[in-house]
Amino acid sequence: MGVLWFLCPVIAFGSFVDAIAGGGGLITLTAYVAVGLPPQTALGNNKFASASGTVIASLQYISRKQVSWAVGLIAIVFSFLGSAYGSYLATRFASTYLHYLLVFLVPALAAFMLLKPDFGRATHHTKAFTLSLGALTGLVMGAYDGFFGPGTGMFLTLIFTSALGLDLLKASGTARVVNLASNIAALATFLMHGVVDFSIAIPCAFSAILGGYLGSHLALRIGSKVVKPVMLFVLALLLVKVVVSML
Template identity: 35%
Template sequence: MACSTSGAIRSRSEGFTGVFGRGSTAAHCTRAPVPGRDGRGYACRPFSSGVRVDLLVPELAWLVCIAFMAGLVDAAVGGGGLVQLPGLFTALPQHAPAALLGTNKFSAVFGTMAAGWRYARNVRFPWALVLVAAATAFMFAFLGATAVSLLPRDAVRPLILGLLIAMLVYTVLKKDFGALHRPRVLGHRDLALALVMGAAIGFYDGLFGPGTGSFLIFLFIRFFGLDFLRASAASKIVNIATNLAALSFFVPAGHVLLAFAVPMAVANVAGAYAGTRLALRGGTPLIRRLFLVLVVVLIARMGWDTVAG
């Protein structure tokens, strides 16, 4: 008997399956589909135990390259999911959306951890502030994931699109935005603000997702005086928390194709090292330019989803 994808996961993945196709009947399984006994050529088994990777070498090679690029982009300025997740839906359309989302998160969390570790060794940023935001982001990301089915995505897209446009206009018009690091003594008000920011960003990442890294960078600059380099570094720590929260749902449910996720994770880590090296060398001016490009891409994608959805 075929497994059925949960309503929450179907809702979370609509934006990708609508563009890249829902694939074959295997997309009705929440776990890795393999030749089996459901009457339509597929059976559901946990993880990727039945996936014949030797028959999917071109797809695996493609996904490894995609994961490297995603790790590079994400380490520098965020937005790796814009590269990696569409690549998964394109290369493996026969698999369930839940499995592809889980595989993406599994791969991405290792790259984000590698980037966070490198930034932590080379860039000084307010750890107390970041850890408070990360802790609340972890808790609220899990809550956001459970609330996916309660809030229509069509109601969220126009709001997020408006926020992205406002963020782009503000950054372009304010030429010195994020150009200088303005450290300050942290008080209770700053920690309370970090608490609220982590909760809001975590819930958004669990509920919707796109643009989380960009919003984090913007907020760290706007409210805490960080420059683009330090804001990008700080955002990685919070992103690690939200990714781990997502995995705490996907892994126990078996929504990870390990045969693809493990080599992709290795490539994502390699890309993260390259991305952090690029960011550390280019500094704030480079990250600012990449940030603006990423926000434009997010606006284009969100606009397309709003019109087409």
């Protein structure tokens, strides 16, 4: 019970970050491991809480019509396929090369966000282009989530706005819905394998719901002014995690 005094506030903060820009799992999964949970139990508990928080955040974005279903629906379908393939790759190959790639990719993405003056502004594309790139995004990011995972929601937000032309707030909302689908799929697997400790997962889920509600409410109220700084914060966290993992 003592670990909950540490976990619940951290999980709430991670869910708060996740609801705004994605990438909250970088915070929450680290917290579960820090209190001594076995890796599989940490992953199972993390998915249980994050799915709960993402449900609330997704409902908030949906109610305010800040989800692009033209992009989201096809991305959801292909993210399932990609995640399955990514999980298969994870059993056969080490993620060492991906670590090296991210060390260069993450600073480049941060520079892109800072130096592109129209980043996050809506642009229009043809329906065929939107559907094709939405499917490809779901497939690639689903594979990334299955193979490695950290920062998936943030990468989805980044791609949805920079490549598919969604404004930053709608990109964040669409990413939440797509990420919710992958969370639920992964959670089902963890529940089937019995690696969720409900004495920890349920209180943390309530914390995640609170964080998800507050984060999505803040994003919807303030808009891109809060989403972009939080995305940069998540990129910094991801870079630190990747570098530390390589040491």
